[in-house]
Amino acid sequence: MHEYSITESIIKILKKELKGKKIDKIVKINIIIGKYSGYSSESIDFYFEILKKGTIFSSAKLNFIIRDIELECPECSNKFTADSVFATCKNCGYDEKFNVISGKELLIESLETE
């Protein structure tokens, strides 16, 4: 349900973007999704398959470009990728709150037509 409304937003944004443009068949929508975005690409895909019916996106597939979680240590400025925000700095041992440099994003990158 969480991803239902976000998938609706994706379609809404794209429709707005394409308004007034002459578009051939859209075959692919590239989405950038961070591992710490809070959204599951599987669920977005699931809802997209339902919501695309009868729209200009009916033959489109979603392609997810996954962004890793990149953290910066506030103690020693060490930057590294991690699987979660609960991490330990290999450089100085710091293990509290890190700055999240990337991994939170959910962006529509581009569209591809036939």
Add this chain to the structure above:
Amino acid sequence: MKKINVMQDVLSSNEIIALKNHEYFKKNNTIVFNIMSSPGSGKTSVILETIKKLFNYKILVIEGDIAGDIDAKKIEKSGTDVYQINTFDSCHLNASMINTVIQKIKKRYDLILIENVGNLICPVEYNLGEDYKIVILSVPEGHDKPVKYPKIFEKANLLLINKIDLMDFSDFDFKKLNETLKKLNKNLQPVKISCKKSLGIEEWINWIKEKISLLPG
């Protein structure tokens, strides 16, 4: 094949309306709290305690539920103005729903308390135009919730630990909770309360009053 660049933030459409709401609240000198928790942690109970204590203030409560108006009825009984939003297929409130309420508001309020849909995951992704995000975690849910649902605790301005009257029947570990919070949100100091036994409510009310006092005018 042709590629069309889009590069749009999916969450930005909500963000734009949230900013509009925030401007409206600021213009009216109204302070707004977005109260979030799992189902049943005590959002409505906290709101009822709060309006009891802040009877000197003009308060509006906005109730967000998937269906029904049980909570709104409870607030109404206390004589406080209340709007019920039913979100139907959506598991969170969004800025546009709050904007619809703004269109209907006929008077000025000192504060607005928004009860979000019971859910620890989605509501945090949607700013409503509020000044503060309050998260309630209740003792029976366990101290490990911030490990499992980190985002909401990361964004919270205040954490209320409700139902502390049930501590004797629970293995809820405050030390472990604080260790997790240190990694997510260093400013988050949990305030322990019990709506049932009226414990700790004063500390929470003082926090609210302090925030109100920061308003200009």
